[in-house]
Amino acid sequence: MLQRTNSYICTLAALVAAAVWLLALPQHTEAAGARTAWVSSNHIQVIDLDTARVIGRLPLSEFIHDMDFSVDGNRVYVGSSKGLRVADANELRFVQQVSTSMTKAVAVSKDGSRVAAIHPGDREATQAARKAGLPLPPAKITIYSTLDMKEQSSWHVHAMTFDVLFAPSNDRVYVLVPPEGMVYVHDLSGAVLDTIQLVPRSPEGSHQGAMLTWMALSPDGRSLVVPGTTADRSFVAEVDLGNRRPLDERVVHQDLGHNRRIQGLAWDDDGSGVYVTAVNSMVKFNGLGLPIAWESMPLNYVDIEPIPGTNENVLVAPIFSKSNKSGGVAILGENGEFLRTVELPDMSPYFVAVRP
């Protein structure tokens, strides 16, 4: 009797194991062969761009501040409220926690050899400084080798440093410091090579209340754009990095004609322009900052990413359907038409990264 029971248990266990294996297999196979977008809130969901289906989930319970793919598309570097992690883009799982410090932004060098990350200062020290009215503890930029994710260098920067990007030459980084209205250019040891004032400073040293959010570098590396919003207007600050204009005209502000807050920002992968999403609208600007396409949006899409090699874009909306209480993802065609959408009942996506 006991032998028969054991036999049943073994058979049942084998069946369960086989079922688990079968359930797991298609997800990995799908991820390896599909065009995918990774969208995030406090976890990640992987969307098949051709079918607009969720094909994988990476649980985390940490708010994700930024994601960036490795050059070959096989790794995803994820900066969250509690660390810097590496995910396997084929197996759809985290494979390494590189740091336990909050990570505000991540960037992969064009040659794929390095990752730059912004780690804000210590929380307790920040709170104490705020109460005492003292300057906040600095944040830190850290450069990691993608070979082993070991730290290669690090240096301190302004406490509210918000974004970092590698230059195409891979030997320097652009660092956005919104409270100063400034982009700093550092070499990889942290030395300041250049500064770019995006917004004029007032006599008191402030930057006139302009809110600067992300940076986006054109594919040819000759143009850096940073959107900004003030109480009166929204604009795109375009920085000439290719010596096309005189030095005193290096930064040009292109007015968007409204004061809607700019949210998503991404260069088209063919270099034809930069996409900007604001409240209820999407605009594409050409390299000279002139609007070349405008699309009214029924929703508030907070991030956008072009799908490489196509004229399609992926957009994410934290509130996609109020009635269904879902977030959502939309894939738009070249004329701004909706090709596919997917509602995410368990997610309000804030960021999207498309696998190369």
Next chain:
Amino acid sequence: MSRIKPLNIKARAVEASTDRDVRGYAFGDCCASFAPGWEVGTQDNADPCPWKSDLSLCWGTCYWMGQVPDYISYGEWLDTCGNIQNDWRNLCTIPDNG
């Protein structure tokens, strides 16, 4: 707003007033800061941008300190909130430590 009908003299006076008591004081149509705190558009239409829809961006840039915690001091604020419409009860209450 148009569905609300005034029932007394004071309410009719409020309705007749051209000085709106709800106004976006920072950004006209975004979900930044509304006084006295209701979520409506500048023309009293339904909110064009629910407060939830770019919460993390308000948070991340630390621009509207009164509405959201700063991300350095309260980095875990959104950690248990995967879907802001369903999980908003999980948002941490930030203590006022003076």
